[in-house]
Amino acid sequence: MATKTRKCSRCLKNRAAKFFSGPRGRICSSCSKNSRSKASHSARVQETYGLKPGEYDYLFQAQDGRCAICGGTRRQRLSVDHCHKTGRVRGLLCRMCNGRLLTAARDNPETxxxxxxxxxxxxxxxxxxxRLHIDFRKDSD
Incomplete structure (x- = not known):
């Protein structure tokens, strides 16, 4: 039995009908979720960090969509980094740099x-x- 598909009007992918909500749904569940997710992220960033509408996107563009420390790009959103002593927003970081590197260093530049x-x-x-780790030693015959 052939699965009925529809084309999402946003991502233009042909998806199985089960990915659309309602009989006339034109946007697939993934696109619908991403729209809601982006709006809620924007609202949370504005409320939590005092950024004005569009400032997260502006900073993201200014950083070329890259983490301000490692320069990496991730599939996840970049985190808004802030100083825990002053509350000052510093930039956008990947989760590894924000959640591990700076946390391990306790935000101490000298460390x-x-x-x-x-x-x-x-x-x-x-x-x-x-001295070399065992994985980097050449086999001696």
Whole structure:
């Protein structure tokens, strides 16, 4: 038995009828969800961070749609980063940088500078010389 499909007027994909709400639904459930999700995200960002309408999108464009720290792009929205001491909005970050990197450093710039220095000049090389993890050692025959 052939499955009936319809074309979504927003994403233009042919989808099974079960993805449309109501007998005359013209927008698939994915597009409908994304519309609601974007509107609720915008409202929450405005209320929580004091951004004016369109400012999240403006900042997103100014950052070329990339995390302000790692420059990565993710499928998820970028998070609005703010200072937990002053409340000042700093920029948009991926969840990894916002939720792990800055959290682990406790928002301390000196800790992050020390981490960068550690990565650039590891003490083990200075004191022990080159040592390699087992996965990087060449097989000795």
């Amino acid at each position: 992050l500078r020390k981490a960068a220095s550690y990565l650039e000049d590891p003490p083990a090389i200075l004191h022990l010389g080159e």
